[in-house]
Amino acid sequence: MSATLPVEHTDVSDAGTRARVLQIVASAGPVSAAELAAQLDLAPAGIRRHLGVLEDSDQIAVHGGSSGPKGRGRPARRYIVTARGQAALSHRYSELATQALRFLADTAGPDAVRGFAEMRISELEQRHGAAVRAAGDDVAARVRVLADGLAADGYAASARPVPGGTAMQLCQGHCPVQDVAHEFPQLCEAEARAFSRMLGVHVQRLATLAGGGHVCTTHIPVSNPTTPHVPVEGHPA
The missing domain is CATH 1.10.10.10 (Winged helix-like DNA-binding domain superfamily/Winged helix DNA-binding domain)
Structure with missing residues (x-):
């Protein structure tokens, strides 16, 4: 029995x-x-x-x-x-992704995690890069095009001018890898570098959802732009 x-x-x-x-x-x-x-x-x-x-x-x-x-x-x-079911699935996928990145970091080192983050964000850069470049040399116009593209991707993104007119803030109210990026900020850093390359200016991350902010906020100067492809680490200020 x-x-x-x-x-x-x-x-x-x-x-x-x-x-x-x-x-x-x-x-x-x-x-x-x-x-x-x-x-x-x-x-x-x-x-x-x-x-x-x-x-x-x-x-x-x-x-x-x-x-x-x-x-x-x-x-x-x-x-x-339902939407609640999708949220439950996303949480489980985040756990799996975090475990996979821990394994990658333990077996191949932190450079491998950074390489993965760059590979992952390259798809977003390829998807939006042409439209951003087509906006011309006006950085503010580029930011608005990028924000529209990210909003269409589900990032709840918007572009907001900073008082004084010398900068804009790119705000993202949703992040699909928020839980994973809390432990692996390399994902946020790679995204910030991609923004810098697409916009042609040095950008600065002021806050991230993964770091506890209510939105991801990226500060972008729109006057006196620098040469394109400026590297940026993307650490929150």
Whole structure:
């Protein structure tokens, strides 16, 4: 006769299964309970229990909002991830990314982390660099174009003139790597260097979300610009 699993073990196992269910709904949704059960090799009753917990915690919802009973001839409910579910997934991905960067730092050294940060930010620079350059030599115009591009990427970015007209502040109200950058500021530093290269001036980070600020704030002079590709470390002031 098999021994009964401890409650703690059961709770951990259930949490792991629900995390996998949430990931599949995010990647394959709208998805039905039957499809989830088949993919995870779970009994229908088991998958319904996990779906119920996720639905009660507002991490998933029925696609189209149809939550009534499933009758004869009625299509099966298909589930999608909610904003709260996406937030839960982002937190788990942040934990994984942090663990991966710790491993990289321990095995290959801090230069490898910096190299990864530069590689990661190069995609953003390639995506927005042409539009920023097309704005011409007016640094303020370049900042506005960059802010618009970052806003479209989901960074909640805006460009704000500093009193006196000699500088602007590029503000970002959202950072997808905020939790990871708290331990690995190389990610923020690489982003600041990319801003400097695109804008053609030396920029200064005044605050970051990862460092506890309510927004990431980058100070950018818009008069007497220096030569493009000025290096910048991007440390918060």
